[in-house]
Amino acid sequence: MSAGLGEAPDLAELQVRRLGPVGRFLARRPAVGDAALIACFAAWALFTGVGADSMYALHVHLGDDTVLRIQTASLVLTAAGCALLVARRRRPVVVAAGMAVLGLGALALTGAPSGFDLGLALALHAVAVSRRPLVTWAVFVPAVGAMLVAARILPLPLQVGAVMSGLSPDSSTGPDPLLGGWQPIALPVLVLALLAVAVGTGVRSRRLHLARIVEAAEAVAREAEQRTRLAEAAERARIAREMHDVVAHSISVMVALGGGASMALDWAPDRARLALDELVGTGRTALADMRRVLGVLHDDPPADTADPADPAAAEPSVAPLPGIRDLAALLDRFRLAGLPVRATGIADPRLARVDATLQLAVHRIVQEALTNALRHAPGTAAVEVAIRLLPGRMEVVVADQGPGVPVERTPGSGRGVLGMRERAAAFGGTVDAGPHGRGWRVRAELPWDDEEDDA
Template structure:
């Protein structure tokens, strides 16, 4: 795999890095939030200890401790933190310095960022209800005390309802703005996370598809190698045996047989180079070294090779061959494998017939031999399996087995595109 691509291993490293950076940013943000609240609470506590805004110190200390706890647990226990923030904000407006009202703002922003929009607006309704009590506490303190920072008990009576309404509107506007900002940020984060997750998933799927394609290509090349090498070696061994047997009595025929062995070996070597070149392209191969794939037009040449090897083969072709090169290659390989099996396993072969019938929609291949009963071999299964896989690509059917009169028969029907 090329450098820079995302594989099953290389995906996890960026994901782990992003998670680590996100956790680091989260910790920094929590510290900043806690520091901001603590500074505000301590500052207002000092100011509220000075006349004329004297507020009970014990109440402010307890509220500060509760606020620190609420901020600290807001990610691990969001519901408890939200409830604590609402309660502390109301109590702070009632008996404290009012610093804990910042907790309600933090809580609403956190809910908007981390929860769905429906949940965020439900929490906004709860916050507005708590805000009504907070506004009521401020209006009461503004009238009868104890004083809160910025509000002194008036010398004359004031309209408490109007004060409550004014404070409630301010609280509502602040909570509304905070909720809108939080939901917008949360929606954007979720959208980006979904895009990142989708990109990682597509990268993994791409790599899986590439691995599947490579596996299929390896299987195809292994099948081609089996067909080429098994056929060629069987022919070469058979011709060599014949040449050895006739070396003393018919030396000229033996020399011709040895020449055919050399020719078959060179041709096989060329096909093997072509197949390996499709797997490993190291820049050393030229176009001239890549011969075209065989097809149905070369069946006569294929049969001639087996005749030269001593196999009495008769070829009959009816109909017009298809122009589909892949279909022609499949027909060629099926016949090649069938004749190779006859040459390798059959004994006392008296005749072999190969019939290829082309029609408008399909092609039928019939290879049968007349010989002694075939002895099963432990290494003969891969060739038949390869033929079955080739036939399956064209939604075809294949039958292979011994005949009652002796010998073996292979019948395959492949469905091609209509001419």
């Protein structure tokens, strides 16, 4: 949970923690806080150990040489404690065990923890912050227990000093210069350790709570980003589908009209002129459709910047969507392009009550099916377009009788059939496309309820 020495917490965690200027500084630079804690420990250890009044008492009773050896050993223990605290974040359990051992040494030398009560508390705090409570108490009990037992059973400092001076422990006389008894020594160790564990456990609980908040926020952000990407992909697919419908249909019709006009130019100039006029009209319609489709990608140009020489440019960029009412004009364009289209059911008055979006889907499905017939079944004897309104559903069928002239089979991209199926699926419908007799048939079923019939 906690970062290593000198390792700053994640920015997301800092954003949800309410910290003041000093707290933010230390959170981003934990090495500074660790250095301050080590300095405090060293100062406290030197003050309560080497520089304590007990050293003066030992000096009076045992002499300079013995006290110097005790002070040197205390300095070594303090330096070792400082070195251990450097690894407090990375190896808290090891540091706690080491602090307990050094504290036992300090008790044996001076009869007091000599600052290692604070060192052990700092180590236990790190354990409580970074480990589960079970681990924390598994470290707490032996470490603190050893210090308490040592304070109770270890010989008093004058006895230790006598041994270091080569004397019998019983040869030292006079009252012990320390507080006397083991309770005043053990109590600070126990209180500091319990306080450190309590604070560390609270910090751990808060960090776990903040981590859950950050994780939930990140999950929401990921979900929102995924929804945005899906929406963008759906929009790209919709635009690609619309562009395919417009471009494929228009180009196929324009190619057929251009070819027919070229063939009829010599023997039927009037029909050729009619085909060319229709070709121009189809191009203008395609341009207007493309502008409408792409209108979602850019703002409409100002009216005064439109090209007056381009009739399509004068049309509004947002025009009524094509629907079933426009099927007659659509079929006329295909007839002029040479496709013998016969239609049934497109004039049913009930179709006027069909929803506009469903009408657009029907129009595009018929348009795509006729475009495929124009491309892949040239010279076909007939193309049947039928719309039937059945109970609860609408059936749209476009079927040709196969090419009337030899044609080279070229595989299509499949985008047109896929687009028809996607349009139908958006309404809960289906599209079947495949061979039918000598030709090809597209059959779409779309859900539809006539409200007046229901009434």
